[in-house]
Amino acid sequence: MTAVAEAPSGRHIGRSLRRKEDPRLVCGRARYIDDISLPGTLWAAFVRSPEAHARVVSIDSSAALEREGVRAVFVGEDLADLAGPLPLAWVPPGTTVNNPPHWPLARGTVKHVGDPVAVVIGDDRYGVADALEDVIVEYDPLPVVTDPEAALKGAPFVHEELGTNETHRWSLGGGDLEAGFAEADVIVERRIVNHRTAGAPMETRGVLADYRAGALTVWSSTQVPHFLRLFLAILLGLSEERVRVIAPEVGGGFGSKLQIYGEEVVAAWASRRLGQPVKWIETRSENLSVTHQGRDQIDRVRMGAKRDGTLTALHVEITADLGAYNMLLTPAIPSLGAFVMSGVYRIPAVRTDIVGVFTNKCPTDAIRGAGRPEATHIIEVTLDQLAHELGIDPLEIRRRNFIPADQFPAQVAVGVTYDSGDYEKTLSRLLEHVDIDGFRAEQERLRGEGVYRGIGFSTYTEICGLAPTRVVGPQGFGNQAGFWESAMIRVHNTGAVTAYTGCSPHGQGHETTFAQIVADRLGVDPQVVEVVHGDTGTGPEGRNTYGSRSLAVGGEALARAAGKIADKARAIVAHKLEAAPEDIELVDGRFVVRGSPDRGMTLAEVAGAAYLNDVPEGMEPGLESTAFWDPDNFVFPFGAHACIVEVDPDTGRVRILRYVAVDDCGRAINPLVIDGQVHGGVAHAIGQALYEQVVYDERGQLVTGTFVNYALPTAAELPSFETDRTETPSPVNSLGVKGVGEAGTIAASAAVTNAVIDALRPLGVQFINMPLTPQRIWEAIQGADRQGGGQR
């Protein structure tokens, strides 16, 4: 790995600028997918299976077609001209994945509740919803399997033709596991469940497709317009440049819109068939039943250590419930956790063995954190269990095993190299905010009064900045794409700047943070830098936004494109002022001659010269640039979180009293935005730890199909968060930045769980799995009473 020379920080990087995108958002002037209409737009609605597994005997759409305003009803076989089923783009290397076809409309059988069997297309939103009731589908129910461990044992099979429910097996390890466990004085084993959750962005999905004159334009509430363009082109047999995908304002994604969905394909196909625009807006019940879900792992964990707490080995066996089909990245998601299964610790031997399983449930795929929240939960909860077993303080065992700051870049057992880190520093900073001795004294005193409080910690790292094509691409980890990011910059005659990025944000604030980066490199105010994104027709090529990659990859691409402009500006200024280009420097918004600050030009003046072709001999006129950036390594944000809870032993209710997060995402571009990302990320994980769970009954019926029973946390359940930050620059990019969009989610579930266990220990509960609902905690307390303690 080569270090990238660090660029000087200018005036705007590091400032908590108000977001440029906000005025339209707070005034109701933003345009989300359902706000966009075209003349002649038809509406689509999907007939979905009420059965978890069934043969489709017949579909009678005659009554629906008789309704006024209904234009067409299509079933799976009508889409016979599609070039193929929905894509699986990422198979971990060295394995094959059972991958039965997953069609946009089911063909012959349905595999989970909500699987679409037909689409009704008509003149208006209410009319197509009515007509759904008139499509008569006869199902012949088949046996259902929902328990992944049972599914591995044999029939019934989700895909009968496979004769197994196993999708694939994949392992990643390094070091001598057997020797590591042989060396251990203590080995703890736990069965940790990272249960299934929903992404649940506040805006559901939606698509508007318009096929005209041999070209397709699609507006979709997606995180990945470029990927969607590619796959729509492939599936519909169009040349890629004939497809334009626009991500309008996107109301949250959290990974759930990193997907190529059947509804997008059907809308585009139907627009071409019917010669009119076709629009579909997902209902919330659809969102909770058919938009891909996340997590859903049963993890058998063994962690070994010497008496003094020194870790010797970690073995994790993951049973990953992938649901009924593979989607875009489904089988690769649990693997992402394997890369950072060492956490922030020196562990000589680490191994993760994954088995993927089909069940009759909605498919899983990337949801905020994607494999890394599971890994942190596994490591950090098990480490606390080990500390307790050894009688070592949970903070002390962490410190004894931290990778020391002077060992970075640090290669861990599985071969991954962490770019930078200083774990002791973030933990020390955390403890400036949390008086642990004071808490322990208070905890002890309150126990005497029957009040049970606990504190839990999570010291985490994660892997993000999804790029290095050489690592994750076709020659590496098997993803069939290059993972660079790109940028284009145009300086206008006025000196204003338009910056086009291939990233595609959905709430993260790129229009502001990216403007700060460009502004610093060009010596202008961020207010004159407009960041344009999310349109494959007008922007550069792109790889879009997910996996906390935008800043470290897309932000760096923009910095480099701006650097090219600055270089050209220096040459033009040198030419105009008769100086040497190397003597021109950017000072206070002007390109000036070194040593003569009164001799210089603003960017607007440079642009004026560039467009008048008043440039050095042989130089092109104009002031634009393009850059692609494909770094050498990932980036590895890290941090230390603490959670303090109070548990009511009579009701099992958990109340979070304090949540303190110290994160290090490299150099901070905009602290206001960083804190916001941490707040939301932590809240997402608190949701998983305490409230949220996708539940299917044993017949595969979804129990949590609305927000009535899928419990997103509200303002009343959450505390105000306390955040702080350390800055350890990444050597991977010139900005020194890492990602922060997922960090809170990756860190927090373990801190909450450890805090609850800490509170419950005097009641005999030593271990408990999420979600830590009142009922589950109450049952654990009752069970501990009966059994005199012990594990659950």
Added chain:
Amino acid sequence: MSSTVNVRLNVNGVEHTLEVEPRLLLVHALRDQLGLTGTHVGCDTSNCGACTVHMDGRAVKSCTVLAVQAEGSEITTIEGIGSEEQMHPMQEAFWANHGLQCGYCTPGMIMAAIALLDENPNPTEEEVRRGLEGNLCRCTGYHNIVKSVLDAASKMGGVPA
């Protein structure tokens, strides 16, 4: 096609007579017939509050009100409280305090928060949290939303607790 009826509404100070199906939701009348797309739909079950508007001065979830139920009412939507040039103090506070990320819940959240301050101009943090229980946000963890509302309260004349 179902039969239609006429509904008279005053929306953001403008009188409208709309021809609607009796089952038409107020939110769809506002969005699809009047083009006021700042009011959003986030769920099917009145849980999320993205569709919150004011009806005769009270916050209602417009997905839970039929357009015909609003006959003769004064409706205020996010578009009616301020503009990008002249924001309502609550809009300004959400901007200043980074009280939004994707922005989808924001109009409903702002309308609910204004109604909350109408009833209680000087709320505690706890009262703000309880008061916004009917509005869901997935991005912010509510931290900066609560901060925004408390900030707006102090600027709108309430005295910080």
